[in-house]
Amino acid sequence: DGGITQSPKYLFRKEGQNVTLSCEQNLNHDAMYWYRQDPGQGLRLIYYSQIVNDFQKGDIAEGYSVSREKKESFPLTVTSAQKNPTAFYLCASSVKGEGSRISSYNIQYFGAGTRLSVL
Amino acid sequence: QQPVQSPQAVILREGEDAVINCSSSKALYSVHWYRQKHGEAPVFLMILLKGGEQKGHDKISASFNEKKQQSSLYLTASQLSYSGTYFCGTDSFHNAGGTSYGKLTFGQGTILTVHP
Numbered sequence: 357d358g359g360i361t362q363s364p365k366y367l368f369r370k371e372g373q374n375v376t377l378s379c380e381q382n383l384n385h386d387a388m389y390w391y392r393q394d395p396g397q398g399l400r401l402i403y404y405s406q407i408v409n410d411f412q413k414g415d416i417a418e419g420y421s422v423s424r425e426k427k428e429s430f431p432l433t434v435t436s437a438q439k440n441p442t443a444f445y446l447c448a449s450s451v452k453g454e455g456s457r458i459s460s461y462n463i464q465y466f467g468a469g470t471r472l473s474v475l
Numbered sequence: 476q477q478p479v480q481s482p483q484a485v486i487l488r489e490g491e492d493a494v495i496n497c498s499s500s501k502a503l504y505s506v507h508w509y510r511q512k513h514g515e516a517p518v519f520l521m522i523l524l525k526g527g528e529q530k531g532h533d534k535i536s537a538s539f540n541e542k543k544q545q546s547s548l549y550l551t552a553s554q555l556s557y558s559g560t561y562f563c564g565t566d567s568f569h570n571a572g573g574t575s576y577g578k579l580t581f582g583q584g585t586i587l588t589v590h591p
């Protein structure tokens with residue numbers, strides 16, 4: 357089955373520790389995204405990547421880092437610089453958002469999420 | 476800037492209708508609608524593109540007013556399964572050439588509860 361896999365489902369971080377959230381997709385999508393969701397809030401974009409070896413900061417990139425070495429993988433590292441990391445993290449992927457073909461345009465498919473808490 | 480959704484919450488009985496609105500301060504390339512059930516991933520419902528094209532599920536309809544930079548999602552004859560939080564996501568114009576950023580900015584969400 358094609359889809360997006362996030363792991364782990366639950367993650368606990370100690371103070372001063374870096375943790376990495378995994379996101380893998382087998383949909384052959386070019387673009388991948390990381391969002392943060394706080395209780396009762398919408399989704400806020402952390403980083404996104406439209407092609408391998410390239411990525412851009414979203415609205416709340418401070419304290420986070422990413423890499424895009426392979427098309428199917430887009431891991432997110434929550435660094436010790438992120439002082440309030442407790443949130444639900446969602447990874448998504450889409451066909452690269454260009455052109456006007458609505459059948460493929462930037463429809464984002466989400467993983468099941470990782471819930472990160474601070475110990 | 477984040478699009479603004481209204482209302483913040485809606486409570487319905489099965490079979491009733493609802494409208495959820497999404498308003499942006501930017502010229503929009505497209506509007507996307509997603510539904511998220513508690514603790515789960517958002518699921519795609521509808522995309523509306525500038526110029527009038529749209530694609531989505533059969534039982535859900537939406538409109539996109541490009542001039543007003545607004546979109547509305549219409550839920551008719553609601554079912555219990557419609558309960559959840561609805562998000563609009565907007566993609567705005569990147570440059571004068573008319574291309575988009577290729578990323579979405581999401582509203583704060585509208586909580587829809589359907590009772591029997």
